[in-house]
Amino acid sequence: MLWTAARQRGATLPDLARWLSENPAQLIGQSHKKGRIAVGYDADLIVLDPEKSFVVQEEMIQHKHKVSPYICQELWGVVEQTFLKGKQVYEHPMFTQLNQGEIITR
Incomplete structure (x- = not known):
């Protein structure tokens, strides 16, 4: 639902990644190992x-x-x-x- 609403408003996939990965990682103090695709970070993808x-x-x-x-x-x-670590x-x-x-x- 989030992607449906986001794309209707002109948001991009990088916006979605920031909202669902980078920002939550920062919020809980885990930005040193989560929220990015980079060496040393958890590969949660x-x-x-x-x-x-699809129709629900x-x-x-x-x-x-x-x-x-x-529904509908x-x-x-x-x-x-989906990949976890x-x-x-x-x-x-x-x-x-x-x-x-x-x-x-935290």
Whole structure:
């Protein structure tokens, strides 16, 4: 939803990366190892196809409550892969490994 709203307002993928990676890393004091693609940083990455769209269907919702304001809406941007510390944990449309994340605190 965020990419859909952002692109409608003229935002770019670098804007999205800043909002979702760089700024949160700075906020929690982790900008020395998170929030950038650089040597020595955690390789927490997603591969996003920003031009691919999909229509949200009730059966796509994977949480306990099958209610969403986005049902029947077209959204843009499909996450194709996710990597945590360089290890692939998601390959569209399935998780390849579960419970690989960690809680990050200040």
